[in-house]
Amino acid sequence: MTRLNIGMVGYKFMGKAHSNGYRALPMFFPDRKKPDMKVICGRNTEAVAAAATQFGWEEHTSDWKELVSRDDIDLIDINAPSNAHKEIAIAAAGAGKHLYCEKPLALSLKDSRDMLEAAEKAGVKHMVGFNYRFAPAVLLAKKLIDDGRLGDIHHFRAWFLQDWLVDPDFPLAWRLQKEIAGSGAHGDLGAHLIDMAHFLIGDIADVIGMSETFIKERPLPEETAGLSATSGQAAKTGPVTVDDATLFMARFTNCALGSFEATRFATGHRSTNSFEINGSKGSVIFDFERMNELQVYFTDDKDDVQGFRRVLATDPAHAYSGAWWPAGHPIGYEHTFTHAFVEFMDALQEDRQPVPNFNDGVKCQQVLEAVELSVKERKWITVSSL
Structure with missing residues (x-):
């Protein structure tokens, strides 16, 4: 076929x-x-x-x-x-x-x-x-980790910051209703951070978290679409039943430590999706607002050139990049979806499951619910217990 x-x-x-x-x-x-x-x-x-x-x-x-x-x-x-x-x-x-x-x-x-x-x-x-797994710069970070060039991984910290809900008059869109969305910033934004941690670092063993819904009531919507909505009658409001922000700490099964922050109330941040990884031999920093770049640091650089270097992941040495434009020409958010579909087509051709698949979705959901339970019970939760 x-x-x-x-x-x-x-x-x-x-x-x-x-x-x-x-x-x-x-x-x-x-x-x-x-x-x-x-x-x-x-x-x-x-x-x-x-x-x-x-x-x-x-x-x-x-x-x-x-x-x-x-x-x-x-x-x-x-x-x-x-x-x-x-x-x-x-x-x-x-x-x-x-x-x-x-x-x-x-x-x-x-x-x-x-x-x-x-x-x-x-x-x-x-x-x-x-x-987001399919940004070439993220795949470079994965390669550096898998090749041992960062050494033993000690820290993973990640944050996904938006500000589109700061206005209290923003309508009660479907993403703010638990029965439709499941959760708020935690499940929408935090899910990406959790999957990135699984992809790059490994399984999460234990979590402890906190969350907050800053605006408890919002105007009922007249129309909603994605991340936008228009108000109906201003006098009519409904309860916000999801989190506006969730933060949690984690311990990975390989003993690395993690911190995660997902919020829609970070004023000035339209969509800051970032992570930093620190290992015994080096570190990397990724920011999706500069998605073609990876900041890379190696401890074995000579003293006079120690520091983070900017690697532009746009030439054929990097995953998927050779299919697009000449070296140095950036790609964007939309290209990550095409890369994901390439993986799906390759999996069909090779008769294997694509990655990430529903197993990864279940693993992510398990961590999401462990954090929610931790928030409710105000204690550490072992993810495998769910």
């Missing part, structure tokens, strides 16, 4: 990001399977029809159950709100469809385990949308 027919459920922020990722793949990675953007699905018939035209999908529908049952669909891409993930994924797996699902995988650890079990039982390929 040289082509892959895709049905996608979701058409807003992530729907646009995924569509763009699929469209770029055959132009820049022509030796992979070609994704055919067959059907896009959403509840609002008029809006999804407009998205189909704008994003380049052949057809549109408002019935995901009909979509997953179609014989001409090979893969179901799920980027609808988190409360829809489980039902769609399990039905699609039962219909023999491969799965790509945005993070967090589900509303709960139990639901995520149910999704993994369904995918494994069906024998389909499954992948979870931790796209």
